[in-house]
Amino acid sequence: MAKTTPKQVMLLAVVVGIMAIAAAAQGGSSIAFTEKDLASEASMWKLYEKWRGVHTVSADLTEKKAKFEVFKKNAMYVHDFNGLKGKPYKLGLNRFADMTLDEFKKKHTGAVVKPVAAKIKPAAAKVVVADGGDLPASYDWRDYGAVAAVKDQGQCGSCWDFAGTAAVESINAIVTGNLLTLSEQQVLDCAGAGDCENGGTTPGVFEYAMENGITLQCNYPAYEAMDDQCRLDPSTTNPLVKIDGYAAVPAKNEKVMKRQVYAQPVTVYIEASYDFMLYTEGVFTGDDCGTELDHAVVVVGYGVTQSGVRYWIVRNSWGESWGEGGYIRMIRDVDAKEGVCGIAMYPYYPIKNCPCAAVAAAKRASKDEL
Secondary structure, eight states: OOOOOHHHHHHHHHHHHHHHHHHHHTTTTOBOOOGGGGSSHHHHHHHHHHHHTTSOOOOOHHHHHHHHHHHHHHHHHHHHHHTSTTOSEEEOBOTTTTOOHHHHHHHHOOBOOOOOGGGOOOOOOSSOOOSSSOOOSOEEGGGGTOSOOOOBOOSSSOHHHHHHHHHHHHHHHHHHSOOOOBOHHHHHHHSOSEETTTEEOHHHHHHHHHHTOEEBGGGSOOOOSSOOOOOOOTTTOOOEEOOSEEEEOOTTOHHHHHHHHHHSOEEEEEOOOHHHHHEEEEEEOOTTOOSOOOEEEEEEEEEEOTTOOEEEEEEOSBOTTSTBTTEEEEEOSOSSTTOGGGTTSSOEEEEOOOSSTTHHHHHHHHHHHO
């Protein structure tokens, strides 16, 4: 397979960036409303019908009425929250606006916390970040063509699959210069790391990628948001992207995690809270979440606002219509060692030995010259 040059990588990054900006500019699928829409049962029902016109929902009349009651509660909460002063993030009537938190968690999360320190298979990391020295104030792997487009796990507890596969995509892009889109359905069917009903683990994805490899998305049946039998034939399916190991970032240490994120995207577990479900924009401070970890996502960078608020750039798996084009900015360097929503408790990253050790440095240097 031909390797891309640093200039080609940067061109791809620009295209991906433009697409992400366009998606964010469309405002996702969050429905705008005013206080007048909440004034009466009739106006609220009209708002609900407007919301339903954007989203694919059940046509069952009984369910519709029950969902309307949930929608009303969520709409009032969003309105009251957005009216509060000093909140650095906003909520909205997105695709989850007619769900209770419990219903939402059952269908759209799926991380299972199983510490695996004793099972880690070490390998020499080629992207080395020295312990000393200052890091850039902000860094975003999307700017370096190392993050594929946001995907949607659907109503399947496969966040662990999407997070782990995304991290493999990124480290492969960093060390080879080729950003490949890999198959989550293959991992769901074949890895044995989890399923839709009971969830799974990101280290399980890394174990599978080490032993078997993950093929391109186009070389395997499309994602179905449900478990199926393994349909991979290694003798005919190529390429298979493999990694050489994986490791855990020292827990409860955001400074160390920042250094690793500067080296590559890192998978983390968080608690998906009520506000997280309805998030649309801004720096999420996790006022309503704790450390009951149930969702896997990928930290692809970090930054700081003009007012000095430091944050993580987090890639989710609920499609581009959620949050900021499929992403959320989560506050970092908080007082709690666990990090916001437990983000610093179980960070993992894949390791891939690089046959071209200067690729990552060349990408950074070529961007700086632009």
